[in-house]
Amino acid sequence: MDSPSHSSVIIIGAGISGISAGKVLAENGIEDMLILEASDRIGGRIRKENFGGVSVELGAGWVAGVGGKEPNPVWELASQSGLRTCFSDYSNARYNIYDRSGKIFPSGVAADSYKKAVDSAIEKLRSLEANLDSEVTEQPRSPKTPIELAIDFILHDFEMAEVEPISTYVDFGEREFLVADDRGYEHLLYKMAEDFLFTSEGKILDNRLKLNKMQSHLAVAVEID
Numbered sequence: 364m365d366s367p368s369h370s371s372v373i374i375i376g377a378g379i380s381g382i383s384a385g386k387v388l389a390e391n392g393i394e395d396m397l398i399l400e401a402s403d404r405i406g407g408r409i410r411k412e413n414f415g416g417v418s419v420e421l422g423a424g425w426v427a428g429v430g431g432k433e434p435n436p437v438w439e440l441a442s443q444s445g446l447r448t449c450f451s452d453y454s455n456a457r458y459n460i461y462d463r464s465g466k467i468f469p470s471g472v473a474a475d476s477y478k479k480a481v482d483s484a485i486e487k488l489r490s491l492e493a494n495l496d497s498e499v500t501e502q503p504r505s506p507k508t509p510i511e512l513a514i515d516f517i518l519h520d521f522e523m524a525e526v527e528p529i530s531t532y533v534d535f536g537e538r539e540f541l542v543a544d545d546r547g548y549e550h551l552l553y554k555m556a557e558d559f560l561f562t563s564e565g566k567i568l569d570n571r572l573k574l575n576k577m578q579s580h581l582a583v584a585v586e587i588d
C-alpha cells in the first residue's frame with residue numbers, strides 16, 4: 364500500500380505493542396496509519412540472532428501466563444501460528460554468572476551478595492524512619508562493577524520489575540512455555556503484521572511501516588467536526 368498523504372494515527376515503535384495496536388486499528392476500519400520504527404526491523408525487544416546455525420532469542424523467550432481463567436492472547440496467537448514451544452518448569456534451566464577470567468561465579472556467593480544488599484537497604488530504611496529529623500547524606504550504594512551489575516540484573520531486575528501479585532499469572536495462569544522455534548518468537552509479529560500490512564514472502568513491503576525512522580518530537584493534530 365502507498366504511504367498515505369494523511370494519517371489518522373501515527374504509531375511509534377514496531378514492537379509487539381505497536382504491531383498489535385496497528386492490527387486492532389485495522390480490524391476497526393482505521394487503515395490510514397503510519398508506523399514509525401527507529402531501528403531497521405520490527406520486533407523491538409523480541410528478537411533472535413543466528414548463533415552457530417541455531418536461532419537464539421536475545422529478548423523475550425517465554426510465553427508466560429498460560430492455563431488460567433482467561434485466555435492469554437499471546438498464547439492464542441502462538442497456537443494459531445504453530446509456534447513451537449515447550450512447557451518450562453525451569454527444572455533444567457541454568458543461570459551462570461561468569462567472572463572476568465571466564466570462571467563461573469558461584470551462585471551461592473551471588474545470592475549472599477544480594478541478601479547483604481537487601482539487608483543493608485532495609486537497615487538504612489529503618490534508620491531513616493527512626494531519624495526522620497536527622498539529615499541522611501549517604502545514598503544507597505548502587506551496583507557499579509560488571510559483576511555487581513550482573514548480580515543485580517539476574518537476581519533483582521530480571522525477576523522483580525513487577526510487584527506481586529503479577530497480573531499476567533493471576534489472569535492468564537501460572538504455566539510458562541519456552542519458545543523453541545527456529546523462526547523465533549518474532550514469527551508472531553510477522554503473523555500479526557500479515558493481517559493488516561502488505562507482505563510478500565515473509566517480508567513487509569507496506570509503505571505505512573517506516574523503518575529507520577525515529578520520532579523525536581510529537582506533534583498531534585486533532586480535528587474537531
Ligand SMILES: Cc1cc2nc3c(=O)[nH]c(=O)nc-3n(C[C@H](O)[C@H](O)[C@H](O)COP(=O)(O)OP(=O)(O)OC[C@H]3O[C@@H](n4cnc5c(N)ncnc54)[C@H](O)[C@@H]3O)c2cc1C
Pocket residue numbers: 375376377378379380381399400401402405406407408409421422423424425426427576577578579
Ligand atoms: C532480555 C529480555 C528477556 C525478556 N523475556 C521475556 C519473556 O520471556 N517473556 C515475556 O513475555 N517478555 C519478556 N521480555 C519482555 C518483552 O520482550 C517486552 O515486554 C516486549 O517485547 C515489549 O514490547 P513493546 O512493543 O511494548 O516494546 P519494545 O519491544 O521495546 O518495542 C518498542 C519499539 O519502539 C521503537 N522505538 C522506541 N522509541 C522510538 C521512537 N522515538 N521513534 C521510533 N521508534 C521508537 C524501538 O526501536 C522498538 O522497536 C523480555 C525482555 C528482555 C529485554
